Amino acid sequence: MKVTIYDVAKEAKVSIATVSKVLNQTGRISDKTKRKVLKVIEELDYRPNMMASALMGKQTKTIGLLIPDLANPFFSELARSIEDRGQELGYNLVMCSTDYKMEKENKYLTLLKQKNVDGFILASGFENLDKVEELIKQDIPVAIVARDFPMFPVNAVALDDFMGGYQAASYLINLGHKKIGVIARNVWSNRERLRGFKQALKENKLEFSTDFEFIEGSSVEEGKSMAHKYLSGSNVPSAIFACNDLLAAGAIQAAKENGLNVPEQLSVIGFDNTIIARIVEPPLTTIAQPIQNMGEQVMDLIVSLIEGDQKEKIRLTLLPTIVERGSTFKYDNCGVNER
Amino acid sequence: MKVTIYDVAKEAKVSIATVSKVLNQTGRISDKTKRKVLKVIEELDYRPNMMASALMGKQTKTIGLLIPDLANPFFSELARSIEDRGQELGYNLVMCSTDYKMEKENKYLTLLKQKNVDGFILASGFENLDKVEELIKQDIPVAIVARDFPMFPVNAVALDDFMGGYQAASYLINLGHKKIGVIARNVWSNRERLRGFKQALKENKLEFSTDFEFIEGSSVEEGKSMAHKYLSGSNVPSAIFACNDLLAAGAIQAAKENGLNVPEQLSVIGFDNTIIARIVEPPLTTIAQPIQNMGEQVMDLIVSLIEGDQKEKIRLTLLPTIVERGSTFKYDNCGVNER
DNA sequence: TTGAAAGCGGTACCAA
């Protein structure tokens, strides 16, 4: 049988109240009994049952992490960084992939509430404002990561996606590109990146591709087929901005299938700077999200919400940085880029 | 305040015992009261507190997943497949990256025991026999995945790593390769793959590279530097077998840095068949683990352990399959592969 | 400084 606080109390010849006090360092206990109790705890290898103390209103030291897809490198790297910080602070994570589906989000949310998680970290893709509002009303700590809700008072660690899109466009424009295709899906972060992208275009009096349309998923395959669309269009771009590294990898594959050299004949720029960016050939120039930092910050944020009495909402917006690798190239229309 | 079983009982004018019974479908309740209670539950949006019922010996519907590194594509894909099956069966996962460190494994193990998880799934890399034994003794359900303990009676879903190594070697030998370098780290699965590899070599009267040594990590960088070692050695191999896709990606990069064409001048074969294999250039020929199936099976296994009365240990060994892509090539020493 | 006892939110046995 598992050893309980009663076993310890009996063995140490004190009451369970006393044991509880030395455990939680509350109340005043004489050094002598304290030592005695500690010794028995050691001997019996006693571990307090967290369910029981949670029932009495203590924390479960468990946080729910809702993420679109754990198998996506960006999210798995983010999850890992959140987990690392959590482990430093003594928290475990229940991870749930939502596949961007509202039903799954809702299901996990109610389920984890029943399990008394101390709070939720919601990663990008969460479009479920109502539920977030509900959580806040119910006084359950929530923090958003890699996603912003500008019009909504909620704690968040966000990336400046607008800036990221702007940087990508500016970089390509500086290289001389004038026709740039964009691959994006219809989620908030991508829309922001697109907005930033268009802003840079506008400032340079360039036109946005008429071939553009949102894609459905964010897999390599989707990226490839959208890139094919651009490359077979009437107005072939000299560069492509893909809203994540996976899509960029697809774009590179499409270029190859079309017999185009990357970067000489087609520049490709990605977003996220996951492991994918270092592995594709040529290595991907990409807009880097500070994944480690985001994970750390959001964990710190949620913990301060859980443990502290902090009342004002905090919104942290981190800036992307461009990482230059081999998938982008200077464009000029006199020879080098000839097809 | 959260609504409890008492609120429901009061509102429905019955006892909490009755409410509990309709909730758990135990005992016999008249249709009339059942409907009444159900209605109140609905109205109040009552959700039973799982901590409380866990205290009474019910399950927490939560399983601990210990995995070396969630940011590694193989493990994140595996975790995702486990999670998917878990969600179908009504279980959540607490995921913990152990970095192959025993201290972390132990820490997570005791922590999650305190949190009353219903069982543990331990993924590859877990070298901690004692602790596993302890879990079994304590009658805590455990299942191993992607890792075998041949000499140890424990429920497991394993891959036949020996066979995988054997397949890799056979495939390359069939292509005509005689000098093959191996990149592996000193963990069980890799040792098994190596053993299978050597077996095939032996059957073909070929010699194992004298340059071989285990590497420390399993990152792209490690793969690259080990490959460099081979390529700058006195007895340069015509093919490399890397014990995972990440290492294989590194080997491909090393080849390029040495001005070698993959696959014409150097064949590379990987292991796992993660997303990495589809993204590198050339796409990677690799020994595929049936990741989806492994995840599903191990979740089914642990759940049958938790819910069933199954007493005999089960060991499921799945077979790897080779996936041919573009990173391997026929070897003959008359021209094509000239350097 | 210590301990008795009242919960926390359920489950399940036993009576009614």
Place this chain on the structure above:
DNA sequence: TTGGTACCGCTTTCAA
């Protein structure tokens, strides 16, 4: 068919 109640393992007053 229902309800009273002991109990799960711990926290937290309140008295002693």
